Amino acid sequence: MTATAVRETEPAQRQPAVPAAQSSPLARGRKRLFWPFIAPALVLYVVFYILPTLATAWISLNKWAGAGPMEFAGLDNYRRLLLDPVFQGSFANTLTILFAVGGATFALSFLLTMILRDMAGRKAVRAIIFFPNIISGIVLSILWGFLFQAEGVVNQALRTFGMDNPPNWLGTENLFSVIMIGLVWVQTGFFTTILMAAVDRIPKDLYEVCDLEGANAWQRFRHVTLPLMWDVVGVCAVLWSISAIKIFEFIYAFAGAAGQLPPTKVWNTALYAYAEAFASGVPKYGSAAATGMVMLALVGVLVVLLRRMFRRDTVQF
Amino acid sequence: MNGFLPRRQVLRTVAAVTVAGALGLGAAACGGGSTGEASNELVYWSMWKAGEPQAKVLESAIASFTKETGVKVKVEWKGRDVSKQLAPTLNTRNVPADLVDSADRFVKSTFVATGQGLDLSPVYDMEIPGETGKKVSDVIDPKYREYATSEGKAWLVPYEVLAEQIWYDGNALKDVAAAPPKTWDDFVSLLDSRKSARGDGPLALDADIADYSAFWTYHAILRDLGPGAFGAAATDATGAKFDDPAFVTAVRKIEQLVKGGYFVKGYDGSKFPAVQQKWAGGGADFLLLGTFAPSETKPSAKEGFAYRSFPFPEGAKGEQTQEISLIGFAIPAKARNAEAAKRFVAYFMNKERLSKIASETDNITPRADIEVPAVLADVKKTLDTARTHPALDGVKMDHTDWYTKVFQPVNTELITGKVSAADFVAKLKSTSVDFWKLNG
Known part of the structure; x- marks a missing residue:
């Protein structure tokens, strides 16, 4: 009897809250505006992102030459990817770019941020280091190729300084390292600019306190700069992860030529997907789509991990 | 009256717009089915970029073809990736090109392996406009035709030999x-x-x-x-x-x-x-x-x-x-204006027109009766005597x-x-x- 009484009284207690919310003209207005505002973006997002992604997922389960009949293959494309040594190498290169190039880019960006913080003419320097970002990656990579070739500017300069046998930069043994150096060079300006914007927000008096307390440069960075720009670093890490996995044109234009692909040793997963679809004779869209799905999964995992890693209470200042 | 539409009406409007949009896209994707009739126009996707010597030769042939036959040719200078661009469309009902030219390996992988190329044997049987009594097969060296034939079907009509x-x-x-x-x-x-x-x-x-x-x-x-x-x-x-x-x-x-x-x-x-x-x-x-x-x-x-x-x-x-290796013409199986495309191919094989590929672009043609450029004379000597095989x-x-x-x-x-x-x-x-x- 008691239990029944409770059940009967519960709705009675909650009821007033709902009509109260509904009765607010503002809340009602908001509710009515919700779909008209969301729908256009949602439709576009579904048509141009969700559906193509689902289509790619479906294609990845098929053997398909892009034309002609599609043959259901189940997970065979994924199995072949796992066993293909060229894909394994491409995947390893993707991870190397992600972590090694990413690590070097961020280390350099932090360093430049610290150096530029108090430097005279910092705006001019910031514009200069941002410069590689406003030029097409294709142009940069072609230029990079001519700088490093056997009789290029770099080797001529090294010979001037007395090095008779400069390294064979574009030889297969060094090619990937040169690509990674190029990527660091291209990316550093972009991340330095974002990080500097974050540093600019930090009140100067905090640094004055550091000076009064006798903190050195590392302590200033560790206890003031880094904590106060942590959320921006997190966003940068996510941005880098997504763009690192998609890097394509720099490698393609730098190491390939005359319409031919670069050597398989320097392929990353993006190049592998391209090669499967467009450079393997009879196109293998299934395999290319499976590579795309692997890249999507990698991006997804990394973004979730990074969001967790950088999850901290935002410091208010 | 607060000026807002009732919620249900809003949802209906959104749904209607979405469906209409989707139908519109679908109609655009599927529209324009093949007529199969003899037409007076064709769409040509070329592997050359506008301004390249071969493009100039083809352009002048297109102009005279239109003048003489009344068939309008809409040419798009796509560049070397023409096959890659065309491939995704071959499965649809709306293949955008009636005629393509490309290097042999791209044509073979795009058309032959997928069964999406037209058998060009009838083109070899066509009479060449301006050369009475001469068929395409009479002027193209048989070794090149054999090269570009698989399982009895000709998949390419070459106009340049590398x-x-x-x-x-x-x-x-x-x-x-x-x-x-x-x-x-x-x-x-x-x-x-x-x-x-x-x-x-x-x-x-x-x-x-x-x-x-x-x-x-x-x-x-x-x-x-x-x-x-x-x-x-x-x-x-x-x-x-x-x-x-x-x-x-x-x-x-x-x-x-x-x-x-x-x-x-x-x-x-x-x-x-x-x-x-x-x-x-x-x-x-x-x-x-x-x-x-x-x-x-x-x-x-x-x-x-x-x-x-x-x-x-x-x-x-x-x-x-x-x-x-060869560069030549191919026609998609679902080309809407395949007949007009065939006519153009036969037209271009005319000695006077094809010889410009030799004289103006410094290349060898598949016609033995066209003089080769001086810089390629040594190659021609070998081609005339040696057995040939694919690159x-x-x-x-x-x-x-x-x-x-x-x-x-x-x-x-x-x-x-x-x-x-x-x-x-x-x-x-x-x-x-x-x-x-x-x-x-």
């Missing part, structure tokens, strides 16, 4: 012009004398272009084992064909060139086209390349450079053969994946001196067996 030879400056090397090397030993002794004369390797090679490196290796293999041997080894799932002692003997010739320092300094660390430009400027003596070599290197050629060439020297087989032994055309993933990486190691001939063959065999296990 061939690989070893190029040199006839003015600088008059002795070579008088008596080009015929055998491998002749060739190596010539290289020796040139190497000591210039103090550097006389062979030019842009080794960053994997095909150019492959040219050396597969030529050596075919000259020793005969045409078809490289292709047979490539597709041998057991790898047993690589065990033939003749195979490694042939590859040792390339090892000899690398270890002997016969390639010019920097060949393995340059960016194309640096080495071929260096060659044209007199920085090296010999360049193994297709018939496009003169037109590609002319701007950097030193004054008085006379383009001469000889075929890759004979090997153990004792037979001179010539590698070729790269057809491997790049028919087994591109093997060629890219298995052969190219190991071949680059061989050409740049990272592996010996024996290691090359062993590695090629093991990676090839693994490849066919996975892809066979």
Whole structure:
């Protein structure tokens, strides 16, 4: 009897809250505006992102030459990817770019941020280091190729300084390292600019306190700069992860030529997907789509991990 | 009245707009089905870019074709990726091109392997406008037609023939012009004398272009084992064909060139086209390349450079053969204006029109009665006498994946001196067996 009484009284207690919310003209207005505002973006997002992604997922389960009949293959494309040594190498290169190039880019960006913080003419320097970002990656990579070739500017300069046998930069043994150096060079300006914007927000008096307390440069960075720009670093890490996995044109234009692909040793997963679809004779869209799905999964995992890693209470200042 | 639409009405509006949009997109994607009637227009997607010499020749033929027949040709100069752009549309009801031109391997992989190409045999039976009584098949050398035919169906009508030879400056090397090397030993002794004369390797090679490196290796293999041997080894799932002692003997010739320092300094660390430009400027003596070599290197050629060439020297087989590839027309199976496209192909095969491919673009045509440009006279001599077979032994055309993933990486190691001939063959065999296990 008691239990029944409770059940009967519960709705009675909650009821007033709902009509109260509904009765607010503002809340009602908001509710009515919700779909008209969301729908256009949602439709576009579904048509141009969700559906193509689902289509790619479906294609990845098929053997398909892009034309002609599609043959259901189940997970065979994924199995072949796992066993293909060229894909394994491409995947390893993707991870190397992600972590090694990413690590070097961020280390350099932090360093430049610290150096530029108090430097005279910092705006001019910031514009200069941002410069590689406003030029097409294709142009940069072609230029990079001519700088490093056997009789290029770099080797001529090294010979001037007395090095008779400069390294064979574009030889297969060094090619990937040169690509990674190029990527660091291209990316550093972009991340330095974002990080500097974050540093600019930090009140100067905090640094004055550091000076009064006798903190050195590392302590200033560790206890003031880094904590106060942590959320921006997190966003940068996510941005880098997504763009690192998609890097394509720099490698393609730098190491390939005359319409031919670069050597398989320097392929990353993006190049592998391209090669499967467009450079393997009879196109293998299934395999290319499976590579795309692997890249999507990698991006997804990394973004979730990074969001967790950088999850901290935002410091208010 | 607060000015907002009722919620249900809003949802209905959104749903209606979405459905209408989706239907609109669908209709756009599926619209324009084939009429199949004789039409007075056609859409032509070309592998050339506007302004290229071939584009200019084709453009003038299109203009006169329209004038004479009333058929309007809407041409789009797509560039070399034309097949890649067309491929995704071939499965739809709305194939956007009625006529395409491209290199043989792209046409074969896009049209033949997918069954989306029209059998062009009827084109060969068409009379050539302006040449009464002459059919297309009467003027195109039968070996080219045979090359571009699979399972009885012609998949390409060629208008340009490419061939690989070893190029040199006839003015600088008059002795070579008088008596080009015929055998491998002749060739190596010539290289020796040139190497000591210039103090550097006389062979030019842009080794960053994997095909150019492959040219050396597969030529050596075919000259020793005969045409078809490289292709047979490539597709041998057991790898047993690589065990033939003749195979490694042939590859040792390339090892000899690398270890002997016969390639010019920097060949393995340059960016194309640096080495071929260096060659044209007199920085090296010999360049193994297709018939496009003169037109590609002319701007950097030193004054008085006379383009001469000889075929890759004979090997153990004792037979001179010539590698070729073709550029030509293809028609998609679902082309809406296929008849008009066929008419244009036959029209372009007319001697007067096709001869401009030779005279204005410095290329060889598939018509024996069209004079070849002076710079390609040596190539023509070989073509007239030697047995021809597909470039790269057809491997790049028919087994591109093997060629890219298995052969190219190991071949680059061989050409740049990272592996010996024996290691090359062993590695090629093991990676090839693994490849066919996975892809066979």
